[in-house]
Amino acid sequence: MELECLKSERMKVVQINVCNDEEIKKAVEFVKIHLKEPEAGLWAVVNNAGISTFGEIEFLNLETYRTVADVNLWGTIRVTKAFLPLIRRAKGRVVNIASMFGRMCNTSRSAYCISKYGVEAFSDCLRYEMHRWGVKVIVIEPGNFIAATGIMSRDSVIATCDKLWKEAPEDVKEDYGTDQSYYHLILKRASQFLTALQLNLMKFALSLRAYSATVQSFQQIAANESPPPDCSAFFSIHGESTCDPKSLTNLLESASERPRPFLFKGDHRFTLSNPIAPVVILYAEMGTKEFSQFHQLLVSKVNRGEITYVLRHYIANPSKNKVFLSGYGVELAIKNQEYKAKDDTQVQGAEVNATVFGENDPVDEVHGFLFGKLRTLYPDLVEQLKELRKHLVESTNEMAPLKVWQLQDLSFQTAARILSAPSVDALMVMRDLSQNFPNKARSITRTVVNSELRKEIEENQKYFKGTLGLQPGDSGLFINGLHIDLEVQDIFSIFDVLRSEAHVMEGLRSLLIETSFIHDILKLNVQPSDADYAVDIRNSAIYWINNLETDTRYSSWPSSVQELLRPTFPGVIRQIRKNFHNFVLIVDPTHESTVELINVAEMFFSNHIPLRIGLVFVVDDSDEIDGMQDAGVALLRAFNYISEEMDNHQAFQVITSMYNKVQPGEKLKVEHVISVLEKKYPYVEISSVLGADSPYDKNRKEGRGYYEQTGVGPLPVAMYNGMPFQKEQMDADELETVTMQKILETTSFYQRAVYLGELTSDQDVVDFIMNQPNVVPRINSRILATTRQYLDLSHSNNHFIDDFSRFVFLNLKEKNAAVANSMNYLTKKVVRRLNENKINNVYAPNYDNTEFTESKSSNNVRLGMINNPTENPSMNNSHVARAMWAAIQTQTANNAKNFITKLSKEETAEALELGADITHFSVGGMDIDLFKSAYESFKLDFLHSHASFCKDVLKFKSGQRAVISNGRVIGPLEESEVFNQDDFLLLESIILKTSGERIKSKIQQIGIEEDRASDLVMKVDALLSSQPKGDARIDYNFFDDRHSAIKLRPKEGEVYFDVVAIVDPATRDAQKLAPLLMVLKNLINMNLRVFMNCQSKLSDMPLKSFYRYVLEPEISFMVDNSFAPGPIAKFLDMPHSPLFTLNLNTPESWMVESVHTRYDLDNIYLEEVDSIVAAEYELEYLLLEGHCFDVTTGQPPRGLQFTLGTSSNPLIVDTIVMANLASDK
Structure with missing residues (x-):
């Protein structure tokens, strides 16, 4: 035995089978022999023997239950009883290893759970009995350690599954091998990862065949x-x-x-x-x-x-069977207006549908009853015969025309009938009435509409019309305030909305936000702007060549902004004496492309285009520079000289002359500048203007500073109203076209501002432009990118990063939460503080301390650190990281920040690696003893956890850097890329504008305690900002809903969807909306209000068709547990006399065709049909539609032809984009 090789002299080893009484008896004797004082007894016995298995109850045989219980339960009892006399003598302990499954049950673990429940019960009873003997009974309940230990291998799991299947009864195998059993297995596995709401949505997705x-x-x-x-x-x-x-x-x-x-x-x-x-x-x-x-x-x-x-x-051999789809409507329309209203003047009051019974009624037979004969035979029962005849007429499926006066209130009467039903049945009644309206209309006409209902509907309609733009009879659907356009959005887009909303709401709920506040937070519009960002052009570094408002050359132009509202022909650029359009070139004078760009600017100027033109020269800004040697500096100094002598306009004309001397393919040279200056100003000493001691040095440093501060990208740069043009737009010919197009596009923005009174003639137009929300202090493509990555911070747990062995087994959400829980920020402020976590490689040679400078200068930032080391952390290579962490843990925020700023210098890291004492780098005010104690006692778990987080969650390689701002990951940064103080200020500005202030205000209203508030701002921001950009949510303010709305309240304590529907119950939308809401009722917890939006004074039948909407919340099965042949649309008990036509109302992109039917579906006459009319349609293609436009100008092309194909067959079809519509199919 291995233990005998490892044992000490005091260890005695004996092996026993806890299921064998003889071996247990021998073990007791063995113990007694080796006890120094047998009479003193045995101090403790630990029952740790156990086995486990898995399998559902129907698959486990009784022998398996006996085997598991014999070891886990009876083995514990046998051993305890055998050693109990020795334990009592010593007043010792009995330690029984149970399990968490001794207190909670789990699927597929019934045999194990039963045995451990027994151990718990046995231990509790033994504890009571041994109390008087001074014996303590202890139960240990381990959690699930299978994943961490690998105690169950993949091969053992497969072997157990094979054994379970072989031993299962045949009838069980039949059931578990069915479609339904596989379906339930999928749901069972998915339920381990999904919430109840998400599981319902997954069922719905499977039913829809959404994927x-x-x-x-x-x-x-x-x-x-x-x-x-x-x-x-x-x-x-x-x-x-x-x-x-x-x-x-x-x-x-x-x-x-x-x-x-x-x-x-x-x-x-x-x-x-x-x-x-x-x-x-x-x-x-x-x-x-x-x-x-x-x-x-x-x-x-x-x-x-x-x-x-x-x-x-990919399936190598896919099934040839087709699947049935849902999410579409089927209409059985009455053809050729068979069902008509009849004018009272043309129709006598004795038709089949008449509810008035008269003695001269010519219709004598109804459903086989001869009422003329019956009246004669039973004159004393005339009233009863009237009621019988009325009932028979109304119960028939055959339709008869209504009188015009009966139609007028039909919409209100339908609403009254629906609202008179119990609220739980109201949707079903609305579906039945609307989808079978031609059959139900006659009975609906007898419904009385009370005045309160009518008044409330009419008051609500004022709001529908004024705020929502819905006229009487129109319909609308709103989910959590998001408008669902029933004409455009199909069930698949609605499903996407439900899934997205569920993710956000459950995320907010998991952050312990009360359900009542969740919908208030959802209404916050925190999505980043998708407009082009611009930088401020109100800077002295810009040389403005002209000014439309003050230059005399524009004095004949009108100066009122109201001129923008004057009608003109399309494409005409309005010439108004206001600086609406500003064009700035940032150039290196010696760059090859600068010549063409200057010529474009000169073309705009000379052709009186209403464009204010500015120039920024980016040249060498070193102190000792000679313009006689540097062409860029020479041109700038020449421009300054002429500008002072004349004006910027004359200076621009002169430098244009200089560039005209540059040959194609060449760069500007000093000789070009000198030759033009000598010609234009022969009396000037050139060296005094261009030389090293020149006084004409204005904006040499400022120009480069403005360029670097704005971060607009590589030179040259052209900007329109501060918005940089794309690189591909910088070609001279392209730039001219794009600029003119931007002038035309921006005019509509100014027109709206003038019309709404936001811009007047007295205002400074440039100030107005620069105060727009898209103007930022700096352009950084990483920060301003529209495609963004966010961490999911919505999970709440008590995990931390100080135990790496536990951290490594957490899922991604749990790791996010553990890192957030363990974060100690250098600056701790109240709720107005935003949250930024800097991911740093503290070992990188380009380590930059600008983030610490930023945290000092900003009042809106909390700064934390996550380490992403280049190599596996050890005590020898983690001096800086451990020192930073210790400082954050033990020092005040300000002292820790100053200390880390000092540590972040490269020479400090090198000194520490050479053995320098960490305390030599301390700063004033630090508690050195506390810091040193923490520094020396730190384990490396936090570094390993950080490295695991960067690799598994962020998907970064070792050593890569990034910034995480309120859950948004900006990075990884390139090795040489600098994220400086200006970038932090830009990031802070963007967050404050788009989300920070709004979320902060809402959190304050909720009344969250201060300790949680800042973290909550960060997590809520990450959750809301990660959602795809959509339309703004609508905040409802209806008149009342007591009499005119169906109301279904949500379950309390759970997140719920706020669903509002507005519908006329006698319209096509009602036919579709009612079954949709019934499905949603089964899927989600919702607060539903269905407002009636009825039309009055109808003169025609509002619905002349029967309708079915094919939609199910979950897949259905047959009795034999196979998939049901559906979902399908069924029309039962239809009238036989009308001529029908069958139409499909599918999503716009579906191209379907009828593939199987015996009948002419355009002319269905049920009186001539022997059995049933069945039709099968097939979805053959999905139609893709789009628009074609030039990527540069945004305009449709005059014509375009392109081919469609695959890599193996590139020319399957070709298509043409027409110049008039620029659409293709």
Whole structure:
């Protein structure tokens, strides 16, 4: 035995089987022999023997239950009873190892749970009995350590599953091998990761087949990749395919020689921050052996940063069976206006539908009853016969025309009928009445509309019309204030809204925000602006060549901003004496392209384009510079000289002459400047203007400073009203076109501002432009990018980073929460403080301390640090990191900040690595003893946890840097990239404008305690800002809902959707909306209000068709547990006399055709049909529609032809974009 080799002299080893009474008896004797004082007894016995298994109850046989209980329960009892006399003598302890499953049950663990529940009960009873003997009974309840220990291997799990399946009864195998059993297995596994609401939405997605199109597209893409023969799964590496893992290495080595594949939005990507890594696409079916092997191989390569791994679903031998879809409507319309209202003057009051019974009624027979004969035979029962005849007429499915006066209030009467039903049944009644309206109309006419209902509807309609733009009879649907356009948005887009809203609301709830406040927070508009950002052009570094408001050359132009509202022909640029349009060039005078750009500016100026033109020269700003040697400095000094002597306009004309001397392909030279100056100003000593001691040095340093401060990108730069042009727009010809286009586009913005009174003639137009929300102090493409990555900080837990062995097994959300819980900020302020975490490589040679300077200068920032070391942390290479962490943990925020600023210098890190004492770098006010104690006692767990967070959550490589601001990840930064103080100020400004102030204000209103407020601002900001940008939410303010609305209240204590529907119950929208709301009722917890928006004084039948909306909240099954052949639309008990036509109301992108029917679906006459009319449609194609426009000008092209195809067949079809509409299909 291994223990005998390791034991000390005091350790005695004996092996026993706890299920064998003889071995237990021998063990007792063995113990007695080796006790020094047998009469003193045994101090303790620990019952730790145990076995476990898994399997659902129907699969486990009784022998398995006996085996597990014999060890876990009866073994504990046997051993305890045998040693109890010795324990009592010593007044010792009995320690029983139970489990958390002794207090809670778990699926597939019934045998184990039963045994551990028994151990708990046995221990509790024994504790009571042994109390008088002084014996303590202790129960230890371990958690789940299977994942951490690997005690159950993959092979053992597979072997157990095989055994369970073989031993299962045949009837169980039949049930568990069905479609329904697989479906429930999927839900069971998914429920371990999803909330109840998310699980309902997943059921709905499966019912909708919401992802079938994506899976099918992957299947088609795989077919175009030419799968290798006899491969059920394969790799594609930049166009080359293989299913042999041995070939993967060679294909990866040659991948750079082939073009990278195009990746789609729906692709499942596994990647680290290595944009140049080759892309490996795995086509495989999840759950197969090949998928498991290939997936593990590729994930290991991803973790090493070797590849970007993309998974696409692929089935080598797909089923030929079709699936039934839902989310569409089916209409059975009455053809040729068969159902009409009849004029009272033309129709006598004795038709079939008449509710008045007269003696001369010509209709004598109804449903086989001869009422003329009955009246004769039973004259004393005339009133009863009237009621019988009325009932029979109204219960028939055959339709009859209504009188015009009966139609007038039909919409209000339908609403009254719906609202008279119990609230739980109201939606069902609305669905029944609206979808079968031609049959129900006659009975609805007898409904009485009370005055309170009518008045409330009419008052609400004033709000519908004035605020929501809904006329009487119109419909609207709002989910959490988001408008759902029933004409445009299909059920799939509604599903996306539900899923997105569920994520946000459950995230807010997990942050312990009360349900009542969640909807207030949802209404905050925190989405970043998608407008082009601009920098402030009110800077002295800009030389303005002209001024439209003051220059005499524009004096004939009108100066009133009201001229913008004067009608003109399309495309005409208004000439108004206001600086509406400002064009600034930031150039290096010696750059090759500067010549063309100056010529563009001169063209604008000479052609009287209403454009104020400015120049910024970026030249050498060193103190000792000679313009006689540097052409850029020479041109700037010459410009300054002429400007002082004349004006900027004359200076601009002269430098244009200088550039005219530059030959194509050449750069500006000093000789060009001197020759023009000598010609224009022969009396001037050139060296006094251009030389080293020149007094004409204005804006030499300021120009470069403005360029660097604004961060507008590589030179040259052109800006329109402070907005930099894209690089591809900087071609001279393109720049002219784009600038003119921007002038036209911006005019509409000014027109609106003038019309609304936001801009008047007395205001400074440039100030007005620069006060717009898109104007920022600096342009940083990383900060201002519209595509942003956010961390999910919505999880709440009590995990921290000080135990790496535990941290490493947390999921991504839990790791985010653990890092946030462990963060100690250098600046702790109240709720107005925003939160920024700087990820730093403290070992990098380019380590910059500007972030600490920023934290000192800003009152709106909390600064924390996350370490991403370049190498595995150890005590020898982590001096700086441990010192920073110790300072944050033990010192005041200000002292810690000053100390870390000192540590961040490269020479400090080098000194520490050479053995310098860390306390030599302390700053005044520090508690040195406390700091040193913490520094020397620190374990490396926090560094390992930080490194794991950067790798697993952020997908960064070791040593990469980034900034995390309120959950937004900005990075990874390039090795030489600097994120300076101006960038922090820009980031702070953007957050305050878009989200910070609004969230802060709302958190203050909620009354969150100060300790939580700052963290809550950060987490709420990350959650809300991560959502896709959408329309603004509408805040309702209805007149009343007591009499005119269906109301369903949500379950208390749970997050709920606020759903408002506005509908006329006698319209097509009601036919669709009622079943939709019924499905939503089954899916989500919602506060539902359905307001009636009725039309009055109808003169025609509002609905002339029967309708069914095909939608189910969950997949349905047959009695044999196979998938039900549905969902389908059924029309039952239809009238036989009208002529019908069958129409499908599908999402706009569906192209469907009838593939199976015996009948002419355009002319259905049920009287001539023997059985039923069945029709089957097939979704053949999905239609993609779009618009074509020039990426530079934004205008539609005059005409365009392009081809569509695949890599293997590039010319399948061609299409033409028409010049008039610029649309293609």
